[in-house]
Amino acid sequence: MSKVILITGGSSGIGKSVGNFLTKKGYTVFGTSRFPEKYPQSNFPIIRMDVTKPNSVTEAVASVIEKAGRLDVLINNAGVGITGPIEELPDSEIQKNFETNFFGPIRVIKAVLPVMREQQAGLIINVTSIAGYMGLPYRGIYSASKGALELLTEAFRMEISNFNIAMTNVAPGDFATNIASGRYHAPVLENSPYKQAYGNTLKLMDTHVNQGKDPLEMAKAIYKIINTPKPKVHYKVGEFMQKFSVVLKRVLPDKVYEKLLMNHYKL
Template identity: 75%
Template structure:
């Protein structure tokens, strides 16, 4: 029997690549979007879901279970970028980012757990970010929301182990997607004390995304995890130096690692 997959944020970028790859491998794939009518040409069904709206989450999960009789894998991929000096990011934008990157994924997990527990089987893959392993300048809120999801996963894994439900994190580095277009950018204020360093860092970040890896790497990684009996707690996917930066943070003194980051961002 083909496994049934739910991918939040499956209409573009990494989510779309994962969905198309898994569809080709014979899985039953459902993606989600806040505006599914825009993606009528999708290679797999796109259902209406807003991770900030619990009603839409429950409705989508119910629809899939009604259609297929089961739900085997959740790929918690929906997320949002945010950049800016923390001092200048409006409080409502900070809360909105955590709603999308942390609280939303938690609510989707809560919605699928009863069905997976009934099946006595399931897999939840949370798409986080290598940025979640370190506090990056002018990406601090994004780092914090993705890092929080990493830690939540660590705890969740132990809590659901008795139900034969597996959970893991997959942290991508920079991939060539349209994430920058949907990212919240704090405005570059002319009189801001952060204008010069923030502007330069923003240009550098966008360059990294444009030159990022092919999203198919993420699709292949997710496929391998689905076929792994006991997934690891953490996976990191991307360029070697991005993955190695996590190792360096673990072994270097804090002040040395901070200097490396500041040199990288020319701060």
């Protein structure tokens, strides 16, 4: 029987690449979007879901069960970026980011757990970020939301271990997607004390995304995880130095690592 897979944020970027790849592998794939009508040419069905709205989440999961009869894999991929000096970011934008990147995945997990528990089987893959392993300058809120999801997964794994439901994190580095166009950018203010440093860092971040790896690499990594009997707690996918930066943070003194980051961002 073909496994049934639900990918939040499956209409573009990493989610779309993963969905296309898994569809070609013979899986029954459903993606989600707040505006599914925009994607009539998708290679797999796109259903309506807004992860910030509980009713929308429960309705979407119920729709998958109605159509497919079961749900084997959830890929929590929906997420948004945010950049800016933390001091200058509006509270409302900080809250929006956590609603999508942290509370959203929790809502979807809560919606699918009863289904998977009844099936006595399931896999939940949370797409986080290598940025979630470190507090990056002018990306601090994004780092915090993805880091929180990493830690949440660690706790969740232990709580659901008796139900034959697996959960794991996949932390991508920079990939060539449209995330830069969709993220909230705090404006570079003329009278801001952060004007030069933030402006330079913003250009560097956008360059990293534009020169990022092919999202197909994420699709292949997730396909491998789906076919792993006992997934690890954490996976990292991306350039060698991006993955190695996590190792360096673990072994270097805090201030030495901080200096490396500041040199990288020319701060």
